[in-house]
Amino acid sequence: MTLSAVQWDFASQKAEDNYRRALRRYPAQVVVDLATLRDNMKAMVDRVHAVSPSTAVLGVVKADAYGHGLLPTALAALAGGATWLGTAQSREALLLRQKGVGPDRARIITWLYNGRQDPFDRLISQDIDLAVGSLAGIDAIVRGAQKIGRPARVHVKVDTGFGRNGFTPEEFDQALTRLRQGVDAGQLEVVGQWSHLSVADAPEDPASRRATDDQIALFNEFTDRMKVAGLPPSIRHLANTAATFTRPEIYFELVRPGVGLYGYEPDPVMGTGEDYGLKPAMTLQAQLGTVKNLPAGHSISYGRTYLTEGETSTADLPLGYADGIPRSASGFNRAGALGVDHPGGPVRIMTNQGPRLVRVSGRVCMDQCILDLHGSAEDWGVSEGDTVELFGPGRGEAYAEPTADDWARAAGTISYEIFTCLRNRIPRLYLHAQNVLSAEDVGLLDPTTVI
Ligand SMILES: *Cc1c(COP(=O)(O)O)cnc(C)c1O
Numbered sequence: 001m002t003l004s005a006v007q008w009d010f011a012s013q014k015a016e017d018n019y020r021r022a023l024r025r026y027p028a029q030v031v032v033d034l035a036t037l038r039d040n041m042k043a044m045v046d047r048v049h050a051v052s053p054s055t056a057v058l059g060v061v062k063a064d065a066y067g068h069g070l071l072p073t074a075l076a077a078l079a080g081g082a083t084w085l086g087t088a089q090s091r092e093a094l095l096l097r098q099k100g101v102g103p104d105r106a107r108i109i110t111w112l113y114n115g116r117q118d119p120f121d122r123l124i125s126q127d128i129d130l131a132v133g134s135l136a137g138i139d140a141i142v143r144g145a146q147k148i149g150r151p152a153r154v155h156v157k158v159d160t161g162f163g164r165n166g167f168t169p170e171e172f173d174q175a176l177t178r179l180r181q182g183v184d185a186g187q188l189e190v191v192g193q194w195s196h197l198s199v200a201d202a203p204e205d206p207a208s209r210r211a212t213d214d215q216i217a218l219f220n221e222f223t224d225r226m227k228v229a230g231l232p233p234s235i236r237h238l239a240n241t242a243a244t245f246t247r248p249e250i251y252f253e254l255v256r257p258g259v260g261l262y263g264y265e266p267d268p269v270m271g272t273g274e275d276y277g278l279k280p281a282m283t284l285q286a287q288l289g290t291v292k293n294l295p296a297g298h299s300i301s302y303g304r305t306y307l308t309e310g311e312t313s314t315a316d317l318p319l320g321y322a323d324g325i326p327r328s329a330s331g332f333n334r335a336g337a338l339g340v341d342h343p344g345g346p347v348r349i350m351t352n353q354g355p356r357l358v359r360v361s362g363r364v365c366m367d368q369c370i371l372d373l374h375g376s377a378e379d380w381g382v383s384e385g386d387t388v389e390l391f392g393p394g395r396g397e398a399y400a401e402p403t404a405d406d407w408a409r410a411a412g413t414i415s416y417e418i419f420t421c422l423r424n425r426i427p428r429l430y431l432h433a434q435n436v437l438s439a440e441d442v443g444l445l446d447p448t449t450v451i
Contacts, residue, residue, distance in 0.1 A: 003350040004387040006031075006285050008451060011434055015451040022427040027318040028286035030422060031451070032068050034076040035432040036281040036393070040261050041080025043277040044244055048255055051248040058084035058109070058237070060258030062092065067324075067419040068262060068282055069428045071099045072449070075441045077261055078106055086256055088112040090119070093128045100444040103127040109155060109192075112165075113137070120144025124152045129191065133157030133166040138178045138188075145187040154179075155192030156233065158222040160215040162198045172222065176229040183231065192254075193226060193233035195219050200242035201266035212243075216250055242266040245276050263393070264415045268405055272394075280403055282419055283392035284426075288349075289316035289368065291377045291384050299336070300370050301362030307335040313377035317347060317360070317388065320367040324421035325390075326411035330363045331372075345410045346402040347371055348389040352381035357400045360410075391418070 008031065010016040022029050045057045059077030064070050074085050074096055084107045087093045093110035101108070103126075110123065111131035121144040123130060132138055132154045145152045156179065159166035167175045182188035197215055202208035219238055226233055236252035241260035243250055259266055263273045263280035273280060293313050300306045300314065308314075321327045331344025344360030349371070361372035373382060394403035404415040411418070433442050433450045442450070 001381070002383060002385040002387070003352070003381060005348045005350040005355060005389040006283060006387055006392070008431065010451055011432075018448050019429060019451045021448065022429055023287065026425065026427050027289070028284065028323065028426050030067075030426050030428045031283045031285065031431060032072065032428060033281050033283075033393075033431045034072060034079075034436040036263060036279050037068070037073055037076035037261060038080040038436045040263050040278045040281065041077045041082050044241075044255075044257050044260055045081035047277075048244065048248075048251055052251045054253070055251040056084055056254045057082045058086045058254055058256045059261050060086045060240075060256055061096075062086065062088035062258070063420045064092075064424070066258065066262050066416065067422045069430070069449075070095060071101075072428075072430050072433070072445055073261070074101055074106075075437050075444065079436050079441075083107065084109065084254060086111070090123055090128070094119070094122060094126060097126045097128065111155075111157065116140050120152065121147040124148060124150055127153075129153045129155055131155050131157045131165075131194070132179075133159070135171070135175060135178060138175065138182060142182050142185075142187045145182075151187055151189045153189045153191045155194050155235065155237075156190060156222075156226065156231075158193065158195045158219065160195040160197075160218040160222070161211065162196050162215075164196065166195060167222075169218070169222070172225060176225065176231065179231055180229060190226075190231045190233065192235040192237065193219075193223055194237045195222075197238065197240060197243055200240060200247065202269060203242070203246040204269065212247070216247075219250075240266070242270065245270070259416055262419065264404065267414070268409075272403075272405070274394075280391070280393045282404070284390040284422065285387055285392075286317055286319050286390065288382070288384055288386045288388060289318050291315045291382060293376070297335070299362075300372065301330075301365060303337055303363055305330065305332040305336040305338050306362035306372070307333065308372065309333070309335060312375060313373040313382070314361070315349070315358075315371045315373060315377065315382060315386075315388075317369050317371055318367065319390070319426075320365045320369060322366045322423065323426055324423045325364050325369065326407075326413060326417070326421070327364045328413070329360055329407060329411040330369075331359050331361045333361075336362075343410060344369075345390065345407050348392075348401050349373070349382060350386065350388070355400045356380070357402070
């Protein structure tokens with residue numbers, strides 16, 4: 001008999017068949033709950049509209065929607081009340097249009113390109129808004145607009161302190177002159193102004209709060225300069241998830257939350273997603289490989305960094321750093337070669353006495369890692385083929401369910417890196433498609449991914 005740490009309510013027999021097929025295809029699966037994505041978006045839309053009913057909300061779906069899957073996530077975000085979508089790479093913006101998210105459904109903005117090679121003509125013809133934050137970028141967009149004889153809608157990116165992309169105050173006059181020329185020649189429509197905050201996720205820290213205040217003040221100075229130049233921006237946007245929750249004074253015409261859509265807070269110092277009415281949408285599960293007994297003092301994985309403390313059973317977890325499991329989530333113990341205790345990434349397993357939390361023991365390998373069960377697999381009824389859960393919505397202490405925040409802690413990183421790094425060789429499966437999306441939208445999804 002195999003035990004499972006996760007139970008799913010399948011929408012239909014076909015949905016269950018899809019699930020079984022995914023299990024045969026790969027020993028791990030990512031399950032994304034579209035109802036949770038929709039509800040998270042709705043919670044943020046409601047919060048924003050309570051303060052500023054005219055502010056639109058953009059769902060950030062860059063990096064394959066933070067690993068959740070671009071199209072299904074975009075559709076769920078729209079179902080939750082987002083009217084804009086944003087991607088870093090222009091390729092993903094085009095993909096959204098190609099896969100059926102037309103201009104009637106959502107405005108799309110893309111903000112990262114090399115300024116020369118990107119297909120600006122196609123982006124403009126697909127009605128995709130473009131960020132522009134460099135002089136070379138203005139020229140490249142103008143060339144794209146000339147090519148198809150249609151103006152590009154641009155959002156002027158200003159550097160208010162992040163030091164990444166965007167015009168600095170020093171070069172802004174020159175930028176405004178060039179933008180003005182583009183507008184006069186019918187090549188550009190300056191619709192927006194935007195910037196990005198660097199420390200909005202530390203609202204309790206006075207120095208960080210001051211830094212954000214300074215960024216906002218500089219943002220407003222840039223707006224004044226645009227007005228003076230005769231290029232007043234009608235859509236201003238500055239707020240990420242952190243500011244959406246803590247800075248209602250900068251909602252302007254548009255906010256750009258990302259990680260909140262996926263159910264996480266930007267930084268654990270802000271609490272948990274639950275404190276903001278959010279729930280993690282992604283579950284990562286896997287089926288155990290070899291389960292066996294080892295004597296005391298037996299080394300586990302590369303480098304002998306973990307030695308069994310007594311007679312025990314171990315289970316092979318068929319996910320490794322080639323799947324995006326961070327090697328820094330390896331587990332060491334004092335008896336091991338490094339002589340230090342470092343708890344590895346947590347995994348929820350099911351036993352005949354209920355759920356237990358065990359941890360990655362020893363180094364994470366390329367395709368697998370090892371769990372010390374701290375006891376007898378036979379006694380607990382744990383066997384090869386059991387489904388275990390690496391992280392999910394985090395249903396409280398008693399449920400013993402880790403979240404991506406727990407993995408981030410074990411790996412010394414942030415939740416964002418945990419879910420965005422999961423490779424696409426792990427199948428993505430979607431729950432509640434029929435409950436959340438119109439029949440037409442369900443039809444846009446890969447039907448084999450719907451459970
Ligand atoms: C990623 C990103 C966001 C969203 O940030 P979160 O912290 O995930 O809310 C917003 N704006 C820009 C420009 C981004 O790159």
